Amino acid sequence: DDYSRFILAWKLQKDMSANSLIEVIQEAVDATGMTEVPVENRTKLLSDNGAGYVSRAFRDYLHLVGIGHILTAPFHPQTNGKVERYQQSLKREVNQIPYEAPSQLDKAIADFVDYYNYRRYHKALGDVTPADVLYERREQILQRRKEVRIQTINRRRNYNRSLRELVNAA
Structure with missing residues (x-):
C-alpha cells in the first residue's frame, strides 16, 4: 500500500511471470476486500515494465478485478522509489545468512515483513508503523x-x- 507502506501480500516465487504476479495480487485483493469498493474508487497498481507486468494475461486479470495499472518510466526506478527502498531493506536483512532450503528463506522473509509492517517505525510516516497508518x-x-x-x-x-x-x- 503506497500510502501506509503496509505490505499487503507477498510470496516467494521462482519467476516474475504473469501467473506468479497474479497470485500475489489476488492475495492482496482478498486481504483488502477491494472488490467491495466501487471500481472508480479502487486502487491502482504502480509497477515497472517487467515482462510479467506488461503481459496480456496480467493486463486482462487487472481489468477483470478492476485495478488500474500505471507503468513506471523505463530505466527510471526512482518512480517506484518506495518499493525499491523496501526491496533494498529486505535484501540487506535477509541476505545476511545462507539458507539451506527455500522454506528457511520463506520464513526469514515472513519475519521481516511482520517486523516491517508492525514494529518498524518509519520516519516518513511520522515515526509510526505501516500498520498504525493502515488501521488509522x-x-x-x-x-x-x-x-x-x-x-x-x-x-x-x-x-x-x-x-x-x-x-x-x-
Missing part, C-alpha cells in the same frame, strides 16, 4: 506522544524548580 491509529498515537512529552517537560521543570529551591535554602 497514527493520529491517536501522535496525540498521545505529544501529551506524554508535555507531561515529561512539566515533571522535569517541577523537579528542577524544587532542586533549585533546595539548593537556595541550604
Whole structure:
C-alpha cells in the first residue's frame, strides 16, 4: 500500500511471470476486500515494465478485478522509489545468512515483513508503523506522544524548580 507502506501480500516465487504476479495480487485483493469498493474508487497498481507486468494475461486479470495499472518510466526506478527502498531493506536483512532450503528463506522473509509492517517505525510516516497508518491509529498515537512529552517537560521543570529551591535554602 503506497500510502501506509503496509505490505499487503507477498510470496516467494521462482519467476516474475504473469501467473506468479497474479497470485500475489489476488492475495492482496482478498486481504483488502477491494472488490467491495466501487471500481472508480479502487486502487491502482504502480509497477515497472517487467515482462510479467506488461503481459496480456496480467493486463486482462487487472481489468477483470478492476485495478488500474500505471507503468513506471523505463530505466527510471526512482518512480517506484518506495518499493525499491523496501526491496533494498529486505535484501540487506535477509541476505545476511545462507539458507539451506527455500522454506528457511520463506520464513526469514515472513519475519521481516511482520517486523516491517508492525514494529518498524518509519520516519516518513511520522515515526509510526505501516500498520498504525493502515488501521488509522497514527493520529491517536501522535496525540498521545505529544501529551506524554508535555507531561515529561512539566515533571522535569517541577523537579528542577524544587532542586533549585533546595539548593537556595541550604
